[in-house]
Amino acid sequence: MQDGNAQAVSAGEKTTASREKGLNRVLEILEFLHVTQRAIGIGELAKGVNAPRSTTYTLVRSLVDAGLLEMEGDGNRVYFGKKLYLYGMDYVRGNDLLRRGRQEVDHLSRETGETSELCMLQSGRYTIVHSSPGTRPFRISSATGLQIPLPWTASGRLLLAGLDRAAVEGMVSDGDLVLPDGRKLRLDDFIADIAKARVTGYCVTSGLVDAYTKCLAVPVFSAPGKVEATMCLVVPIDTSDERTAGLIGLLRERAARLSIAG
Amino acid sequence: MQDGNAQAVSAGEKTTASREKGLNRVLEILEFLHVTQRAIGIGELAKGVNAPRSTTYTLVRSLVDAGLLEMEGDGNRVYFGKKLYLYGMDYVRGNDLLRRGRQEVDHLSRETGETSELCMLQSGRYTIVHSSPGTRPFRISSATGLQIPLPWTASGRLLLAGLDRAAVEGMVSDGDLVLPDGRKLRLDDFIADIAKARVTGYCVTSGLVDAYTKCLAVPVFSAPGKVEATMCLVVPIDTSDERTAGLIGLLRERAARLSIAG
DNA sequence: TACACGCGTCTCTTGTAAGAGACAATCTCT
DNA sequence: AGAGATTGTCTCTTACAAGAGACGCGTGTA
Numbered sequence: 001m002q003d004g005n006a007q008a009v010s011a012g013e014k015t016t017a018s019r020e021k022g023l024n025r026v027l028e029i030l031e032f033l034h035v036t037q038r039a040i041g042i043g044e045l046a047k048g049v050n051a052p053r054s055t056t057y058t059l060v061r062s063l064v065d066a067g068l069l070e071m072e073g074d075g076n077r078v079y080f081g082k083k084l085y086l087y088g089m090d091y092v093r094g095n096d097l098l099r100r101g102r103q104e105v106d107h108l109s110r111e112t113g114e115t116s117e118l119c120m121l122q123s124g125r126y127t128i129v130h131s132s133p134g135t136r137p138f139r140i141s142s143a144t145g146l147q148i149p150l151p152w153t154a155s156g157r158l159l160l161a162g163l164d165r166a167a168v169e170g171m172v173s174d175g176d177l178v179l180p181d182g183r184k185l186r187l188d189d190f191i192a193d194i195a196k197a198r199v200t201g202y203c204v205t206s207g208l209v210d211a212y213t214k215c216l217a218v219p220v221f222s223a224p225g226k227v228e229a230t231m232c233l234v235v236p237i238d239t240s241d242e243r244t245a246g247l248i249g250l251l252r253e254r255a256a257r258l259s260i261a262g
Numbered sequence: 263m264q265d266g267n268a269q270a271v272s273a274g275e276k277t278t279a280s281r282e283k284g285l286n287r288v289l290e291i292l293e294f295l296h297v298t299q300r301a302i303g304i305g306e307l308a309k310g311v312n313a314p315r316s317t318t319y320t321l322v323r324s325l326v327d328a329g330l331l332e333m334e335g336d337g338n339r340v341y342f343g344k345k346l347y348l349y350g351m352d353y354v355r356g357n358d359l360l361r362r363g364r365q366e367v368d369h370l371s372r373e374t375g376e377t378s379e380l381c382m383l384q385s386g387r388y389t390i391v392h393s394s395p396g397t398r399p400f401r402i403s404s405a406t407g408l409q410i411p412l413p414w415t416a417s418g419r420l421l422l423a424g425l426d427r428a429a430v431e432g433m434v435s436d437g438d439l440v441l442p443d444g445r446k447l448r449l450d451d452f453i454a455d456i457a458k459a460r461v462t463g464y465c466v467t468s469g470l471v472d473a474y475t476k477c478l479a480v481p482v483f484s485a486p487g488k489v490e491a492t493m494c495l496v497v498p499i500d501t502s503d504e505r506t507a508g509l510i511g512l513l514r515e516r517a518a519r520l521s522i523a524g
Numbered sequence: 525t526a527c528a529c530g531c532g533t534c535t536c537t538t539g540t541a542a543g544a545g546a547c548a549a550t551c552t553c554t
Numbered sequence: 555a556g557a558g559a560t561t562g563t564c565t566c567t568t569a570c571a572a573g574a575g576a577c578g579c580g581t582g583t584a
Contacts, residue, residue, distance in 0.1 A: 019542055019569055023284045023321070027328045030345075034352055043560060052543050057562070059285070059542095066289045067385045076561075080353040082384050082391065083292075085360070088350020090296055091342040098347070122344050123329045129344065281539060281572055305530060314573050319532070321572095338531075 025051050026059055030068075030080075039072035039079035097228060097258060101220065102130045104254050105231060109134055112247060115234040119155040119217075124171045126150045126159065129229070136236075149176035151190050154203040154217035155230035161198035162225055165191060180209055202248050212237050216244065218251040221259040231255050287313050288321055292330075292342075301334035301341035359490060359520060363482065364392045366516050367493060371396050374509060377496040381417040381479075386433045388412045388421065391491070398498075411438035413452050416465040416479035417492035423460035424487055427453060442471055464510050474499055478506065480513040483521040493517050 028049040033040065040048070046056035060078055063069040067083035092099050101118040109116035109132035117131040125147045150156030150172055160168055168191055177185040197203040206214045214237045222228035231254060233247055290311040295302065302310070308318035322340055325331040329345035354361050363380040371378035371394035379393040387409045412418030412434055422430055430453055439447040459465040464480045471477075476499045484490035493516060495509055 019571095021284065021571070022542070023288055023324055023571095025542090026285060026288075027324070027330075030349060034349060037352065038356065041560090042562085052545095053561090054544075054563090055542055062285055062289075065385065068289075079356055080349050082353065082382065082389070084346060085350040085353040085391070086384075086389070087292060087296060087342050088347040088353075090299065091344065091347040091350075094300065094341055120344065122348075123327065127344070127348075129347070281541095283541070284571070287572090303531085305532095314575095315531090316533085316574075317572055 020051070022055075022059060025049065025055065026063065029056075029059065029063070033069075033078075033080060039077035041077050045078065097220065097222065098129065101229060101231070101258055104258060105130055106132045108132070108231070108233070108250070108254060112233065112250070114247070117155075117232050117234065118229060119153075119159070119232060120229045121159050122147065126153055126156045134234075148209070149173075151177050151185050152179060152209050153232075154197075154205040154208075154215040155232050157190075157193045157197040157203045157205075158217055158219040158230045159227055160194050161219065161227050163194075168194065181211070202252060204244065204248070206237055214239060214244070216248050216251060218248065218255045219259075220255045229258075231258070282313070284317075284321060287311065287317065288325065291318075291321065291325070295331075295341060301339035303339050307340065359482065359484065360391065363491060363493070363520055366520060367392055368394045370394070370493070370495070370512070370516060374495065374512070376509070379417075379494050379496065380491060381415075381421070381494060382491045383421050384409065388415055388418045396496075410471070411435075413439050413447050414441060414471050415494075416459075416467040416470075416477040417494050419452075419455045419459040419465045419467075420479055420481040420492045421489055422456050423481065423489050425456075430456065443473070464514060466506065466510070468499055476501060476506070478510050478513060480510065480517045481521075482517045491520075493520070 028051070029045060032045065032048045036048070042056055042060055043053060045060070046053045049056070051059075060069060064071060064078065064081070067081045069078045070081035071078055092102075098118075105116045105118045113135040115131065115134040115136075118129045120127055120129050122129075126149070128146050128148075148156075150160060160171070163171075169187070172187070172190070177187060177190065179185060193203070202216070202218045204214060204216050208215065214235050215232055216235065217230045217232035219227040220229040220231060231251055233251060235244070235247065239247075290313070291307060294307065294310045298310070304318055304322055305315060307322070308315045311318070313321075322331060326333060326340065326343070329343045331340045332343035333340055354364075360380075367378045367380045375397040377393065377396040377398075380391045382389055382391050384391075388411065390408050390410075410418075412422060422433070425433075431449070434449070434452070439449060439452065441447060455465070464478065466476060466478050468476045476497050477494055478497065479492045479494035481489040482491040482493060493513055495513060497506070497509065501509075
């Protein structure tokens with residue numbers, strides 16, 4: 001905990017300074033590459049995941065041999081490999097919701113000109129699973145796979161619908177309640193928002209992650225009451241109420257289409 | 263080597279009956295799910311990869327926690343998870359060739375009505391990285407990610423261009439030379455095909471994997487002389503020479519576009 | 525009711541993989 | 555050219571994960 005590099009991958013980590021399981025190291029490596037978003041040298045990688053160099057070399061070799069990672073051109077940088085792409089496509093194929101959700105999102109952003117996103121819970125965190133940029137000159141782009149604290153987002157409020165207070169507390173750390181601009185959300189307010197979003201069937205947040213945008217989100221159900229994902233539009237904060245209402249209507253209609261199958 | 267237990271997952275396996283490294287088990291699990299192409303129970307999975315049940319449970323739990331796998335609806339089946347999808351998308355993003363190749367292939371199949379594919383070497387095996395089905399009533403669809411012996415395909419001949427005899431021998435097992443219909447290819451013929459494909463800049467095979475199709479393939483270069491991928495069209499075997507020639511021209515033109523960047 | 529089977533969890537042992545560290549070979553700055 | 559950093563490989567030790575197997579539970583079926 002004291003040594004810079006707090007890894008804090010997801011939930012309560014042990015931070016055992018001692019021997020670490022190879023598989024866990026691998027998971028950290030993958031996650032590190034995911035946040036880095038570019039090929040990286042093995043030495044640097046070892047530092048990044050806080051692992052011994054020798055171990056890192058061994059693991060990376062295994063992963064490269066397996067095709068999960070690939071050596072970059074010059075030969076001493078690694079990044080994700082074809083195998084991961086293939087497995088990812090398998091996931092898409094086996095997942096109706098994602099497959100159709102992607103199409104819907106792409107369509108939606110073309111139709112409205114606004115940035116459109118499909119979001120899901122990913123091991124307890126809010127994740128942008130697919131996003132399609134709008135046509136505005138200044139678009140707000142958030143990288144796919146980005147993980148954002150649930151309370152920062154409209155989608156977060158919808159995704160937690162149906163969970164009781166304890167469950168929500170379990171998923172939201174204290175730091176999550178601090179917005180990018182430093183304001184601190186009260187947990188009770190957040191929980192009230194969730195309840196409200198649940199009954200209204202949509203959620204709008206203004207100027208939460210940044211001061212210039214509004215986020216409109218609607219739930220996608222995999223079963224009655226079970227929110228599997230959300231679709232959302234990111235629009236300028238000064239979007240008129242009429243247009244906002246119209247967009248929400250559109251979103252709800254599209255989300256309803258997705259909600260049929262599990 | 264004396265102790266029975268032949269697992270023989272894919273290529274030359276060690277068949278160490280003794281303790282297996284967790285990471286390797288995981289790699290086998292992923293590969294098994296990839297070939298199975300559907301969610302599978304943990305017990306069955308353990309059998310499938312020939313691993314002890316207790317170990318399998320532990321590993322699967324780690325993978326589910328990490329989001330690489332997900333429990334299927336009823337709760338005792340697993341399949342690929344969102345994380346793998348995200349990593350896969352990272353790969354696509356970091357890989358110009360794949361990103362543009364996919365577009366080109368989709369476009370090509372819409373334009374010609376034929377099944378079109380992007381193929382690459384994947385740890386020494388021929389792999390269909392992306393495919394777009396044609397519009398024919400009886401389409402020949404091969405699953406993405408399918409791995410096929412190199413000598414069975416036109417693309418295989420192009421992908422090996424530039425390798426010397428020893429390298430080719432290393433990548434092609436004896437069984438690979440046996441075609442689906444039982445005919446056995448001579449290694450020398452195969453190597454001659456490779457040399458020929460290299461100079462002509464394309465390759466056509468007729469009735470190799472099955473009796474009804476012809477495969478037209480052209481190379482995509484990542485550097486002068488270095489074949490990084492191939493694009494190919496799968497057409498009925500009775501396609502006229504004129505049309506075949508036309509399609510090859512089209513393929514070459516499109517492949518040339520892809521070949522610019524690394 | 526009894527039996528066989530598959531599932532999920534737990535305990536304990538021991539074979540082995542994670543890790544520390546030494547090494548030579550490149551680079552990259554003065 | 556010399557000092558310092560980085561890279562890839564190798565060896566050896568021991569902490570610990572892989573695995574065997576027992577257990578309890580739910581289910582099917584004879």
